[in-house]
Amino acid sequence: MSIWWSLHLRREAASVPLARRLLLGTMETAGVDPDISYDLSVALSEACANAVEHGGDVARGASGAYRVTAYLDGEKCRIEVTDSGPGFARPPALRAARMDAEHGRGLCLIRELADHVHIGNKPGRAGTVVSFDKMLKWTKDPTLLTA
Template identity: 80%
Template sequence: MSIWWSLHLRRDAASVPLARRLLLGTMETAGVDPDVSYDLSVALSEACANAVEHGGDTPDGPSEAYRVTAYLDGEKCRIEVTDSGPGFPATRDRPSIRPARTDAEHGRGLCLIQELADHVHIGNKPGRGGAVVSFDKILKWREDAPLMAV
C-alpha cells in the first residue's frame, strides 16, 4: 500500500495547521498508530514553521511558498518540506543539528524533528537554493487498519 500527496503552501503561519491536519487525517484513514501519527505531525509542524519563518528572501525577491510532500509506502512514512529561501549556511559537511540553549525562544525545531523521526536529512536544494528537510519513521499500525502494509 502506498499513499502520497504534495502541497504547495503559502509562507503563512495559517498553512502549518493545514498541513498537520492533512497528515493526521491521512494516517488515521490508513490506520496508522495514533502515537506514530502524533510524532510525525509534530515533526511536520516544526519543519513547516521553519519554512514559513526562514524560507524567505531569495536573490529574485521574497519567496511566497513552500512545498510539503508525504509518502506512506509500506512500513515507512517519509515527509519532505522544501522552500525557496536562502537555504542553510554553507558548510563542508551537512548542516549540523545543535540543541538550543535552554533559555532560547527559538531553535528547537530541527532537534525536535530528530528526536521524533527515525532518520532526518537536512540540506539545500541544488541549483537555485532553498532548504530541504526530510525525515522518515517506521510505521506501526492499528489492529483494525484498513490499509495496513502487508
Template identity: 80%
Template sequence: MSIWWSLHLRREAASVPLARRLLLGTMETAGVDPDVSYDLSVALSEACANAVEHGGDGVHGDASEAYRVTAYLDGEMCRIEVADSGPGFASDSPCPARADAEHGRGLCLIRELADHVHIGDRPSPGGAVVSFDKTLKWQEGAPLVAV
C-alpha cells in the same frame, strides 16, 4: 497500498496547522498508530514553521512566498519532505546549548521524533530541504497493512 500527497503552501502561519491536519487525517484513515502519527505531525509542524519563518529571500520572485510539503506512506515507512526557496542552511545546524532557547529547537525536535533526518540545500533553484522518515506502526485492522 501506498499514499502520497504534495501541497504547495503560502509562507503564512495558517499553513502550518493545515499541513498538520492533512497528515493526521491521512494517517488516521490509513490506520497508523496514534503515537506515531502524533510524532510525525509535530515534526512536520516544526519543519513547516521553519519554512514559513526562513523560507524566502525575495530572489526567486513569487516562489519565495511559497513552500512545498510532500508526504509518502508506503508499506512500513512514512517519508516527509518540506522544501522552500530561502537561503538554505549554512551547515547541519547543531542543537542549541540551552533547552529554554526561544529559537532553534525545531530541527533538534525533528531529529528526536523521526528515525532518519536529512537537512540540506536544494541544488536548483536553491532553498532548504528538510526530509525525515519514520517506521510506521499500524492499528489492528488497518486498511493499508499488506496482507
C-alpha cells in the same frame, strides 16, 4: 498500501496546522498507530514553521510559498518540506537549545522524533529541503480498509 500527497502552501503561519491536520487525517484513515502519527505531525509542524520563518525574502526573489510532500509506502513514511530561501552554506549544527530559548529547537526536535533526517539545499538552486522518515506501526482496524 501506498499513499502520497503534495501541498503548495503560502509561507503563512496558518498553513502549518493545515499541513498537520492533513497528515494526521491521512494516517488515521490508513490505520497508522496514533503515537507514530503524533510524532510525525509534530516533526512536520516544526519543519513547516521553519519554512514559514526562514524560507527566504520575497523582495529578494524568494517564493512566497513552500511545498510539503508526504509518502506512506509500506512500512515507512517520508515527509519533505521544501522552501525557496537562501539555503545553507553548510549543514546546520544541531546543538541543544537553552531551556529558556524561544527559538532553535525545531531541527533538534525533528531529529528526536524521526528515524532518519536529511537537511540540505535544493539541488541546483536556492532553497532548503528538510526530509525525514519514520517506520510505521499499524492499528488493528484501519478505517481505510474497513470503509
